[in-house]
Amino acid sequence: MDAAFASRAELPVSVGGCTHCYGAADLDALAGPVHRIADDLIQHVAHEVPGHWDDFPGLYRKLAPRTVRFLVADKLNHDMVASWFIAAGWRDWTATERAALENVWHAWWRSVLHSHPSTGDVTHVWETLGAITGTLAPWLTAWAQTRTEAADRHLRDALDQWLVEGELADLHFGFYKEMHATPELLPWLRSLEDGRIDAEQLVEVERISSSH
Structure with a gap:
């Protein structure tokens, strides 16, 4: 999965979201390389409702490898993550990303x-x-x-x-x-x-x- 999502994981992107729930430091971290994002922030975003983000599909796609690791380790709410992957449109991602998942x-x-x-x-x-x-x-x-x-x-x-x-x-x-x-x-x-x-x-x- 890391290889399949490598270019997306390291690419800085603009992350807009609910500033009531997420401070500037959180949004900056989410905009940067995935490996630098704190575990607790990844887990929080994995459960967050899609409407909290300006580009929910893009953000969830970027965080997918680490989200899946927490999912398999039984550290996330299964129902929510399943529905959020559907909402993120994972079946329309690249063939390489879909195959990895x-x-x-x-x-x-x-x-x-x-x-x-x-x-x-x-x-x-x-x-x-x-x-x-x-x-x-x-x-x-x-x-x-x-x-x-x-x-x-x-x-x-x-x-x-x-x-x-x-x-x-x-x-x-x-x-x-x-x-x-x-x-x-x-x-x-x-x-x-x-x-x-x-x-x-x-x-x-x-x-x-x-x-x-």
């Missing part, structure tokens, strides 16, 4: 599926990837094909959350609830091989499916 998304998901416990809640990671990319298919396919104990434990953990909190019947994610997951998730859960889902969980999945 997509490589991170896939590597992040593989890492989670092969480790339990993992850094960050599996549902947060999966929901983030679905919202950011606008598709559930690659992440569900990888989950189905990854026959590790970690992947199965993550699946049971996710179902515990979705079923206990009643989310599975109408599951949305992204800060603005951009992605409606239930229509695709329910058939996928029912298609899994026997034994991947606990019997009690499967009964609930079937019950919810029958009502849709």
Whole structure:
């Protein structure tokens, strides 16, 4: 990612923003090389609503590599960052930048599926990837094909959350609830091989499916 975004990261740009929330020193720092920006300022901007900036897409694009590092380290609000990447129009960035981000998304998901416990809640990671990319298919396919104990434990953990909190019947994610997951998730859960889902969980999945 550093290589893909190198020219953008080092290029000084004019950063205009809400001067009530950000002082001149903050705006000057954001205008300079990314590696010199303090961690806490990067994290704050990663959560800031787009309307605070004169050029939100440009600023978020510039900070993308460091923002993603904090995201993968579970130091940011997943829903907000997913929606802010969408708002920044990351799918319209250069092919090199998009490829770098997509490589991170896939590597992040593989890492989670092969480790339990993992850094960050599996549902947060999966929901983030679905919202950011606008598709559930690659992440569900990888989950189905990854026959590790970690992947199965993550699946049971996710179902515990979705079923206990009643989310599975109408599951949305992204800060603005951009992605409606239930229509695709329910058939996928029912298609899994026997034994991947606990019997009690499967009964609930079937019950919810029958009502849709």
